[in-house]
Amino acid sequence: MSLTKTTAGKTIDIVKNLPRITLANLRPNPGAKKDEKHRGRGMHGGNKSGRGHKGERQRGNRPRLGFEGGQTPFYLIVPKYGYNANHSRRPQYPPLSLRRLQYLIDLGRVDPMQPIDLTQLVNCRGVAIQPLKRDYGIQLIDEGADIFSAKVNLEVQVASEKAIAAVERNGGVITTSYYDPRSLQILIKPVPFLMSGDPIPKRLLPGEDLLPYYTDASNRGYLADPDKVQAARLGLAKKYGYTIPDITREIFFEMLVQRKDPRQIFFGLSPGWVVNMADKKILKPTDDKVLQYYGNMKSL
Amino acid sequence: MAATLTRGLSGLLRPLSVLGRDCLRLTQTPRFSTLCQRHGSKPLPAVHTAAPLQQTGLLKLVTPLIPSLMLQPVRNLTYYSLRKGKRKSVKSVVQRFLRLHCGLWVRRKAGYKKKLWKKSAARKKRLREHVFCNKTQCKLLDKMTTSYWKRRNWYLNDPYQKYQDRVNLKV
Numbered sequence: 001m002s003l004t005k006t007t008a009g010k011t012i013d014i015v016k017n018l019p020r021i022t023l024a025n026l027r028p029n030p031g032a033k034k035d036e037k038h039r040g041r042g043m044h045g046g047n048k049s050g051r052g053h054k055g056e057r058q059r060g061n062r063p064r065l066g067f068e069g070g071q072t073p074f075y076l077i078v079p080k081y082g083y084n085a086n087h088s089r090r091p092q093y094p095p096l097s098l099r100r101l102q103y104l105i106d107l108g109r110v111d112p113m114q115p116i117d118l119t120q121l122v123n124c125r126g127v128a129i130q131p132l133k134r135d136y137g138i139q140l141i142d143e144g145a146d147i148f149s150a151k152v153n154l155e156v157q158v159a160s161e162k163a164i165a166a167v168e169r170n171g172g173v174i175t176t177s178y179y180d181p182r183s184l185q186i187l188i189k190p191v192p193f194l195m196s197g198d199p200i201p202k203r204l205l206p207g208e209d210l211l212p213y214y215t216d217a218s219n220r221g222y223l224a225d226p227d228k229v230q231a232a233r234l235g236l237a238k239k240y241g242y243t244i245p246d247i248t249r250e251i252f253f254e255m256l257v258q259r260k261d262p263r264q265i266f267f268g269l270s271p272g273w274v275v276n277m278a279d280k281k282i283l284k285p286t287d288d289k290v291l292q293y294y295g296n297m298k299s300l
Numbered sequence: 301m302a303a304t305l306t307r308g309l310s311g312l313l314r315p316l317s318v319l320g321r322d323c324l325r326l327t328q329t330p331r332f333s334t335l336c337q338r339h340g341s342k343p344l345p346a347v348h349t350a351a352p353l354q355q356t357g358l359l360k361l362v363t364p365l366i367p368s369l370m371l372q373p374v375r376n377l378t379y380y381s382l383r384k385g386k387r388k389s390v391k392s393v394v395q396r397f398l399r400l401h402c403g404l405w406v407r408r409k410a411g412y413k414k415k416l417w418k419k420s421a422a423r424k425k426r427l428r429e430h431v432f433c434n435k436t437q438c439k440l441l442d443k444m445t446t447s448y449w450k451r452r453n454w455y456l457n458d459p460y461q462k463y464q465d466r467v468n469l470k471v
C-alpha cells in the first residue's frame with residue numbers, strides 16, 4: 001500500500017498543498033482572548049478610571065498598610081508574645097506515615113531487604129527534606145499502623161510509640177538516631193558531597209535538648225542501652241497486645257540487626273575516608289592524629 | 301577604634317549643626333582627617349587619648365536627645381527591598397501574632413498583664429485567653445508577612461500542632 005492511500009497519507013497531502021503558515025494565517029480560538037479595558041480613554045476625556053472621587057484614593061496618596069488615621073493600629077495594640085520566638089532554631093521533622101512507607105514498599109520504590117535509611121527514602125522520592133529549613137530528619141507517625149505489614153530495618157529521627165509498636169509487631173527493627181545539619185545534608189544528597197572530595201565527617205552527637213530523647217530506650221534511641229531496648233520491646237508488646245516474632249531465626253537477621261555507629265553517616269563508610277568517584281577508589285587516612293580524631297573506626 | 305567611634309558620632313553630630321554648633325564641627329573635622337591619616341600609618345596612643353575627651357563631653361550633651369528625636373520607628377511595608385528586590389515582612393506582626401496553617405491568626409488580648417489588681421477574676425480569665433483574629437485582620441496580617449510565615453512547620457512537641465488544620469468545618 002502506498003503512503004498516499006492511507007488516511008495519514010491523505011492528510012499529509014492536504015497539509016502539503018496548504019499555503020505556508022504565517023502570522024496572517026493564524027488566529028486564536030474564539031473566546032480565548034478578551035479585549036483589554038483601556039481606562040481613561042472614554043468620551044469627553046475619560047471618566048475616573050476606577051479611582052473613585054477626589055481624596056487620597058483618586059490622588060494615589062493613601063497611607064501605608066495597617067495605618068488607622070493616627071490611632072494606634074491593631075497590629076501594634078496587641079501585646080508581644082513569643083509565638084515565633086527562636087523559630088529558626090527549633091528542629092523540624094517532616095512526617096512519614098506508615099501508610100506511605102507501605103505504599104513505597106508495595107510499589108518497589110524502597111527495598112525492604114536492605115536497611116531503610118533516610119538516603120533510601122530520599123532516593124525513591126518518598127520524603128522531601130529541606131535541611132535549610134531546620135529539618136533535622138523525619139518522624140514516623142502512626143497513620144496506617146493497622147495496615148502496615150512489612151518487615152523492615154528502619155532508621156528515623158523521631159518515632160511515635162504506636163508506630164514503633166507497628167514496626168516491631170511485624171518483626172522489624174526500628175532505631176531513632178540523630179544527624180546534625182551538615183551530616184543530614186550529606187545523608188540526603190550523598191553524590192554531590194562525594195564528588196566534592198571532602199573526607200566524610202564524623203556525625204556529631206545530639207545537643208543537651210535532644211540527648212535525653214536519644215538515650216531513652218522507649219524511643220529506641222541509638223544511644224540507649226541495648227538491654228533496656230529489649231525490655232522496652234517486651235513492654236510495648238504487652239501494652240499493645242501482640243507477641244514479638246523471634247527474629248534471631250530469620251534469614252535476614254543480620255540485615256535487620258545492622259546498625260550504624262553513632263559517628264557513622266553511611267553504612268560501610270567510615271568518617272575520615274575520602275571517596276574518589278571518578279577512579280572508584282576509597283582513600284583511608286594513615287596518620288595517627290587523623291585516625292585518633294576520626295575515632296579509629298575500622299571498616300564498618 | 302577611635303576612627304570607628306568618630307564615624308558613629310558623625311551621624312549624631314549632623315543634626316547638631318542645625319542647632320548652630322558649627323564651631324564644634326570645625327574643631328572636629330581636622331581631627332577626623334588626622335585620625336584617618338594616623339590610622340592608616342600606625343595607631344599612636346597619643347591620638348586615642350586626645351579624641352575621647354572631646355567626644356565624651358559631646359556624648360553627655362547629646363544622649364538625652366537620642367531616643368525621642370533621632371530614632372523614629374519605621375512602620376512601612378517594603379514591597380521591593382533595595383538589595384534583593386523582595387517583599388519584606390513587618391517585624392511587629394511576627395512578634396505579636398501566630399499564623400496557623402489553616403489561615404487563622406492567633407493573638408493575645410491587649411492588657412492581659414496590666415493593672416490586674418483592679419480587674420475581676422472573670423475579666424482576667426477573659427484576658428488570659430488566646431483569641432483568633434477576624435477575617436479583615438487576617439487578610440491584613442497576610443499582606444504584611446511573606447510566604448515564609450505561611451509554610452507548614454513540623455516542630456517537635458508543638459502545642460499548636462493540632463490547630464494547624466481545621467476539622468469538621470462546614471461551609
